Amino acid sequence: MKPLLEINNLHVSFNTYNGEVQAVRGVNLHLNKGEALAIVGESGSGKSVTAQSLVRLIPSPPGLIKQGEVLFDGRDLTQVSEKEMFKIRGSEIGMIFQDPMTSLNPTMTVGKQIMEGLMWHQGYGKAQALQKAVDMLRLVGIPNPEKRVHQYPHQYSGGMRQRAMIAIALACNPKILIADEPTTALDVTIQAQILELMKELQEKMETAIILITHDLGVVAEMAQRVAVMYGGKVVETGTVEDIFYRPRHPYTWGLIQSMPRLDQKREEDLIPIPGSPPDLLDPPKGCPFADRCPHAMQICHEEMPEWTNVSDVHRVTCWLEHPDAPPVEREEPRVN
Ligand code: SF4
Ligand code: MG
Secondary structure, eight states: OOOSEEEEEEEEEEEETTEEEEEEEEEEEEEOTTOEEEEEOOTTSSHHHHHHHHTTOSOTTTEEEEEEEEEETTEETTTSOHHHHHHHHHHTEEEEOSOHHHHSOTTSOHHHHHHHHHHHHSOOOHHHHHHHHHHHHHHTTOSSHHHHTTSOGGGSOHHHHHHHHHHHHHHTOOSEEEEESTTTTSOHHHHHHHHHHHHHHHHHHOOEEEEEESOHHHHHHHOSEEEEEETTEEEEEEEHHHHHHSOOSHHHHHHHHTOOOTTSOGGGGGOOSSSOOOOTTSOOSSOTTTTTOTTOOHHHHHSOOOOEESSSSOEEOOGGGSTTSOOOOOOOOOOO
């Protein structure tokens, strides 16, 4: 089956006073119809930049897609006109970001913001669009939607704004929903409700989801497949089970080991592995994880490892997979 979305050899850079920051360095990923793919990694790993580049929402300048293609529905999204991209963002690829206050328009009622896409891109009349807006608010669990539809974002609570953003993103029934840390700013109870809602909508509307997160608990809850990013590169991909129970990349082992247990404070999941990520102004020519990897060998610093297929869907890029590599005692998989 042909994937719904295909990212080939994507390179994205930011020009800064200090030079070119190579934020995304040759990413290959695909998304199948109706599936939820999580992209995980520390901040600065390139996960958000990858997601924003798909819909050409990186600030440009200083950001620039230097190379690669994003194939969706027979088109290369790096090449389509701004006008067409605008239309795609409004109707075929929806987006939810961490902070609804920066993405919602404070000067427009929530209802109008849902209606916009329907009227511009889907040919709805005004009354019909208003009805659909009410329906969408009801669908995402906003109480009293007939009244709420006429209110402004500041009249909503944080959790309700997040729901409103989901309603806007899903109103046009997009094929893909990109959710970048969609629940990070919310408290745990509301976070769980929003995730539950996204899952429900994914099943009901068959929307494929790209979920960007540093929270492996969210991944376990939501995703079927995972891509682990480090230093601007994807270093491992597989099913959720592959990544949680059979991780092959030392960075992924570290991530899994650092998952907070119930008796730990949540903040602790932010400092998984000692050391800091590579400087993308001057990226390493070998494995990006080499400076922090407890198993690093000479060659790791010199040459980027090739991809190894562990199975049809489970792939990893690490020199330990090379037939000549010394054996390594793998850490016990973490089973909660
Ligand atoms: Fe560690 Fe080398 Fe594998 Fe990179 S390639 S993760 S440095 S063992
Ligand atoms: Mg981010």
